[in-house]
Amino acid sequence: MFRVFYCVLARDITLAMRRRTDVLTTLFFFVIVVSLFPLGVGSEREQLRLLGPGVVWVAALLASMLALERLFAADYDDGTLEQLLLTGQPLAVLVLGKVVAHWLLTGLPLVLIAPLVAMQYHLSPPAIWVMMAALAIGTPVLSLIGAIGAALTLGLRGGGILLSLLILPLYVPVLVYGAGAVSVSAIDIADTEPYLSLLSAFLLGASLLAPLAAAAALRISLE
């Protein structure tokens, strides 16, 4: 079972590395959205420090959601997905492999670039560490929940808009605690622990349930 998981993971990453621009597009989308906010709301330091956590998280939400469309789309178009369904291996594990690959390609770069965009908002160094930790725990949850939506909207016209309608309400808990952790870290760094624990709880719950739901959704979509 681990070999199947590893196969799917390696395949998806190899494919993405052959077309690196796709990965970079998501990353630059994130950076651009975050950079636009100070131009829109004004560049006073105190205000930016308050807005920063929320803006970075909303941008991460949007970036991860836009990248979701590509999660199954290419495999669906060339028929690979149908072959995966017929392999006789547990579909949930295959889905988990694809989601992990997707997170490594779209979520992890966001975590790594976070210190850079955080500096645009004058966040303090401890707050930047908390933001990286929160993004590292939170973005996999986004990919996992998003996989359900991506599987449900497979091959539909206007899939992207529909996907955001279905998935964004479900992202709310991650947004609340992810941005909350960064906000309280400005007051007292020790206060962030319950936030990060809750985010980790979401991650555990999502990695257990979301692959099953996404696998069921794929079966429905490809019937």
Add this chain to the structure above:
Amino acid sequence: MNWFKLASPAAFYPFAGRLIPRFGLAALVLVLIGFDWGFFLTSDQLGGSNPQKEYYRIIFVHVPAAWMSMWLYLVLAAWSAIGLVFNTRLSFMMAKAVAPTGAIFTFLALWTGALWGRPSWGTYWDWDPRLTSELLLFFLYIGYIALHSAIDDTRRADRAAALLAIVGLVMVPVIFLSINCPDPTQCASLHQRSDPGSIHLSILIPMLSMTLGFWAYSFAAVFARLRTIILTREADSAWAREVIAQEART
């Protein structure tokens, strides 16, 4: 009476047709009782010298609508789950018929809440936990309807939307708790905690009457919608053609 027989659309169609006027009448009577009692009979001096402001009377629409919006989502998810497990056609049709009514009640709760919030809190909208979760519930209804209408193949649409409804049901408590208590160390809310025992009877009775009236209305509206869905989907079967021909004659 064999209840399983009603799982067939052909058997349920005339059954629903007989029930619609009854539920419609019940809804009318109960809502009128609720309105009359709540707006004219309930005094504005309830227990003590502190007079209630007249605008509180919107509670007789607001609270029942909010209750129905949540209840109908449970009904929607339950019929979706039954459909996915037992693969029965009628349960999917039922789920699809419930969704618009649920969305309407959610919208009504938000709307009346905004009208009530303006005089009492001084604002139409506040990011209070219950307001926010009601708004997200509205988005869930809209997502269900949008996904269903985006898929042309009926079978796939039914099953995909059903799965979405169940995923939403799992998420609802998580969303509610996360908004209800964004700071794990302290929780605050504009809505006061209340339990039915602490509500004055002359408010509680009209409120319950309105709730039952809204419930009866939901039955009537859902059955009416269900009948059109059944006819559209069974348009090729012999009994449906007969019904349509009969309707055309009268």
